[in-house]
Amino acid sequence: MSPHGNPEVPASSATEINREAPKASPTAAPAETSGNAWGLWEVFVRSSRGLSHVHAGSLHAPDAAMALRNARDLYTRRNEGVSIWVVPADAIASSDPDAKGAFFESPQGKDYRHATYYTKSEGVKHL
Amino acid sequence: MAAQNLQSVPDQPAAPQEAKAQDQLEADGQAYFDRVMADDSRIEPKDWMPAAYRKTLLRQISQHAHSEIIGMQPEANWISRAPSLKRKAILMAKVQDEAGHGLYLYSAAETLGQSRDQMMDDLIAGKARYSSIFNYPALTWADMGAIGWLVDGAAICNQVPLCRASYGPYGRAMVRICKEESFHQRQGFEILLELSNGTPAQKQMAQDAVNRWYAPALMMFGPPDDDSPNSKQSMAWNIKRFSNDELRSRFVGMMVEQVRVLGLTLPDSEVRFNEDTKKWEHGPLDWDEFKEVLAGRGPCNSQRLERRRQAHDDGAWVREAAAAYAHKKSMKTKEFAA
Amino acid sequence: MTAPEQTETAGHGDISVGVAGAGASGDGSASATRITPGNALRPEDIALEVRTGLARPTGDVAEYALRLGDDALILAQRLGHWISRAPELEEDVALGNIALDQLGHARSFLSYAAGVWDKTEDDLAYFRREHEFRSAHLFEQPNGDFAVTIARQFVVSYYQFELYRRLTESTDATLAAIAAKAVKEVDYHRDHSAQWVLRLAGGTDESRKRMIHGLKLIWPYVGELFEDDELVTRLAEAGAAVEPSSLEADFDRLTGEVLKEAELEVPDVPAAPGGGRRGKHSEHLGYVLAEMQVLAREHPGASW
Numbered sequence: 001m002s003p004h005g006n007p008e009v010p011a012s013s014a015t016e017i018n019r020e021a022p023k024a025s026p027t028a029a030p031a032e033t034s035g036n037a038w039g040l041w042e043v044f045v046r047s048s049r050g051l052s053h054v055h056a057g058s059l060h061a062p063d064a065a066m067a068l069r070n071a072r073d074l075y076t077r078r079n080e081g082v083s084i085w086v087v088p089a090d091a092i093a094s095s096d097p098d099a100k101g102a103f104f105e106s107p108q109g110k111d112y113r114h115a116t117y118y119t120k121s122e123g124v125k126h127l
Numbered sequence: 128m129a130a131q132n133l134q135s136v137p138d139q140p141a142a143p144q145e146a147k148a149q150d151q152l153e154a155d156g157q158a159y160f161d162r163v164m165a166d167d168s169r170i171e172p173k174d175w176m177p178a179a180y181r182k183t184l185l186r187q188i189s190q191h192a193h194s195e196i197i198g199m200q201p202e203a204n205w206i207s208r209a210p211s212l213k214r215k216a217i218l219m220a221k222v223q224d225e226a227g228h229g230l231y232l233y234s235a236a237e238t239l240g241q242s243r244d245q246m247m248d249d250l251i252a253g254k255a256r257y258s259s260i261f262n263y264p265a266l267t268w269a270d271m272g273a274i275g276w277l278v279d280g281a282a283i284c285n286q287v288p289l290c291r292a293s294y295g296p297y298g299r300a301m302v303r304i305c306k307e308e309s310f311h312q313r314q315g316f317e318i319l320l321e322l323s324n325g326t327p328a329q330k331q332m333a334q335d336a337v338n339r340w341y342a343p344a345l346m347m348f349g350p351p352d353d354d355s356p357n358s359k360q361s362m363a364w365n366i367k368r369f370s371n372d373e374l375r376s377r378f379v380g381m382m383v384e385q386v387r388v389l390g391l392t393l394p395d396s397e398v399r400f401n402e403d404t405k406k407w408e409h410g411p412l413d414w415d416e417f418k419e420v421l422a423g424r425g426p427c428n429s430q431r432l433e434r435r436r437q438a439h440d441d442g443a444w445v446r447e448a449a450a451a452y453a454h455k456k457s458m459k460t461k462e463f464a465a
Numbered sequence: 466m467t468a469p470e471q472t473e474t475a476g477h478g479d480i481s482v483g484v485a486g487a488g489a490s491g492d493g494s495a496s497a498t499r500i501t502p503g504n505a506l507r508p509e510d511i512a513l514e515v516r517t518g519l520a521r522p523t524g525d526v527a528e529y530a531l532r533l534g535d536d537a538l539i540l541a542q543r544l545g546h547w548i549s550r551a552p553e554l555e556e557d558v559a560l561g562n563i564a565l566d567q568l569g570h571a572r573s574f575l576s577y578a579a580g581v582w583d584k585t586e587d588d589l590a591y592f593r594r595e596h597e598f599r600s601a602h603l604f605e606q607p608n609g610d611f612a613v614t615i616a617r618q619f620v621v622s623y624y625q626f627e628l629y630r631r632l633t634e635s636t637d638a639t640l641a642a643i644a645a646k647a648v649k650e651v652d653y654h655r656d657h658s659a660q661w662v663l664r665l666a667g668g669t670d671e672s673r674k675r676m677i678h679g680l681k682l683i684w685p686y687v688g689e690l691f692e693d694d695e696l697v698t699r700l701a702e703a704g705a706a707v708e709p710s711s712l713e714a715d716f717d718r719l720t721g722e723v724l725k726e727a728e729l730e731v732p733d734v735p736a737a738p739g740g741g742r743r744g745k746h747s748e749h750l751g752y753v754l755a756e757m758q759v760l761a762r763e764h765p766g767a768s769w
Contacts (some may be wrong), residue, residue, distance in 0.1 A: 015631075020741040029636035033580065037242065037244050037446075037450070038446060038449065038450060038553065040234075040237065044497075046495075047495060047496050047497065047499045051494060051495040052495045053495075054495045054496060054497040055497060056497035056498070057231055057234055057299075057300070057303065057497075058237070059230065059234065059555055060236040060243060060553065060555060061555065062446075062449035062450050062452065062453040062664070063449075063452070063453035063456065063457075065660065066449065066453075066555075066660065066664075069559070069656070069657065069660065070555040070558075070559065072653075073555070073558045073559040073562050074227055074230065074555065074558050075497065077223075077224075077227070077558075077562065078307070078501065078502075079501045079502070079503045080496075080497060080498060080499060080500055081497070094173065096173075098360075145493075174526070195573060196554070197535075199548070199549040199557075200549055203548055203549040205545075206545045206548065207545060207546065207756045207757060208757065208759055208760045209760075210591070210760045210761040210764070211587045211591075211761070211769045212508075212538075212568065212571070212572050212586050212587060212590055213508075213572075214769055215545070215568060216565060216568050216569070219545055219548065219561060219564055219565055219568065220561075220565060222548050222549065222561070223548055223557065223558055223561030223562070223565070224553050226548065226549070226557035226558050226561070227556060227558050230554045230555065230558070233554075251522070253583060262632055268760055268769075293586075302498060303498050306498055307500075318769075321768060321769055322769075323767075325767055325768055326767055328764065329764065329767055341546065355716060434550075436550070437550075438549065438550040438551065438552075441550070441552070441610070441611075442551065442552025442556075442611065443552075444669070444671050444672055444675070445552035445556075445611045445672065445740070446552055446553055446572045447666070447668070447669055447671075447672070448664055448665050448668025448669050448671070448672030449664045449668060450668075451668045451669045451672075452663070452664040452667045452668040455667065
């Protein structure tokens with residue numbers, strides 16, 4: 001991991017500076033820069049240990065290494081995070097917003113998946 | 128748009144049928160959009176949206192972004208001369224925040240399908256608008272106070288309701304911006320308070336700055352409601368939550384309170400609370416001047432654009448270098464993988 | 466300031482998104498906008514310790530702190546100019562962060578040094594004359610184009626890192642504490658400059674040409690950074706300061722590694738004589754100070 005992703009890691013010696021971003025998808029390379037314009041990256045920030053990374057916003061950067069650093073400068077100026085992910089914007093596949101429910105209909109009404117469905121055991125200890 | 132992905136498309140669509148299917152898609156999209164508006168829910172980037180909604184948002188968000196970026200200049204002008212190291216640090220952090228805010232907003236605008244490069248080109252070419260207030264000069268240190276207190280104060284009044292704008296990325300950008308800006312107005316207020324309690328020359332400086340920034344700050348809310356043709360549509364689309372005059376009136380009320388704490392006065396003898404309407408009223412504003420400045424004939428319009436153009440042009444070789452380096456690196460990675 | 470009304474348009478009122486659960490993710494408390502001031506040594510803390518007599522430098526330590534403080538102050542003044550002028554918005558923010566770090570270090574060192582003369586950081590920053598400043602010439606060099614600024618940052622950050630790393634073990638507790646905060650920040654400055662040296666050197670023909678030129682312009686001022694004199698020798702013997710000459714080997718090695726990776730040479734240029742530690746400055750400093758001090762001096766004794 002980059003020494004600067006996590007402020008809890010002590011200052012490294014110079015030789016340990018990791019100049020490459022840790023794990024940017026290599027297939028994302030074409031997304032990184034098109035022509036001379038810097039590519040768009042999505043930034044995810046973990047606000048403290050034990051929590052998920054949450055989408056914080058986007059930024060432009062020529063490559064993953066700079067995207068991480070820009071994200072650090074831009075999205076953690078007020079201690080918002082202890083870890084950052086950056087992802088090329090076009091590497092994200094998303095569900096179709098026009099599915100109009102079909103995609104998410106199935107879980108509706110399946111209340112037997114939830115503890116609250118089981119009323120007869122209510123009040124029984126440790127259940 | 129990904130709109131047709133889940134629609135069943137006939138194997139061999141005849142032309143008229145296809146047109147009909149397209150109409151149906153539009154109608155479905157509109158119905159969905161209307162329901163989202165009625166529920167006061169949010170539209171997200173890949174949702175269907177009316178072309179006019181997209182256009183209005185793109186215009187508003189990009190103008191907002193441009194305002195942040197151009198708005199850096201009058202304050203950046205004083206970083207080097209800030210009269211104490213603490214003030215220097217605060218001002219630097221504030222102007223830096225504005226770069227960040229411009230960036231968040233450009234990102235939100237990009238989700239509507241226009242690149243930041245294009246928006247920046249439009250700005251530099253003078254084709255895009257930004258808040259006319261940044262075309263006024265920051266002449267003294269007290270202007271740092273007045274800009275923070277009045278200009279950021281007005282901006283916050285405008286922006287807090289925008290956190291609930293119907294377009295998701297815009298609302299989310301505004302949440303982040305409002306959180307960060309909470310110190311901007313306070314630091315301005317404290318600059319003025321310190322000056323007001325200082326030497327007579329300092330107090331005079333503070334009053335003079337308030338006098339110059341008051342009217343332009345009030346005009347930041349936009350033209351009066353009866354002269355603001357787009358407002359109604361923006362309110363129907365849940366982009367705008369309160370009318371220009373409504374926000375302006377609330378802002379005046381807050382300033383009346385705060386200026387007393389400052390020991391200064393507002394340069395407006397007609398400020399009063401109207402008991403009938405329960406609204407704060409203010410003296411007449413010079414809307415002709417507003418339009419002139421907006422049209423490019425303000426004190427600093429060309430200076431501001433030139434500065435932005437120069438920074439953009441001077442940086443071109445750096446952006447190209449970083450892009451070229453990234454390209455070379457990814458080619459190497461591919462060679463290695465092959 | 467009066468308490469803000471809790472309406473949705475109040476200055477600092479509730480910033481609600483108006484959507485139930487918006488922003489919540491798998492874990493309800495995860496957030497990308499939770500902000501805190503953090504917990505670290507601030508210049509104000511040092512000023513307070515000095516004012517209350519908890520910390521007081523010796524005359525020698527104060528002189529030494531002036532050097533480090535002036536270096537950081539003049540650099541912050543230079544870097545601040547980039548905000549609103551950087552090659553890309555992301556870089557406006559990055560250079561702004563570095564400038565703010567440097568300004569923080571300057572304020573800490575100056576607040577501490579000021580204690581010996583019963584003065585404040587602002588007395589030292591705004592009311593000393595040019596020959597009373599102790600900055601090295603490197604920090605006074607103009608920004609030039611982005612490559613010159615990066616070349617200057619490259620040298621500064623590798624020098625400051627080696628210095629602060631050792632200074633964390635100073636027998637002077639305040640110097641050690643300031644260094645402990647600064648070394649982590651400067652570590653990032655090192656990374657920032659190294660990233661850019663690699664990109665500019667390995668980018669386009671033009672950027673490579675400019676990077677080489679930038680290093681050439683900056684390198685004459687490297688030597689001054691590693692010169693010892695009586696003051697630092699005396700302080701180093703007491704364990705309070707670091708002898709500049711002791712940093713040079715690590716500086717050469719580490720900068721050399723980056724330059725090698727960037728396929729650049731250490732510029733073969735004659736060293737300038739320096740003299741900043743004795744109050745003999747470059748032509749540039751007078752202008753920097755004139756601009757920095759003009760307003761404060763117009764209103765002597767005023768509070769801001």
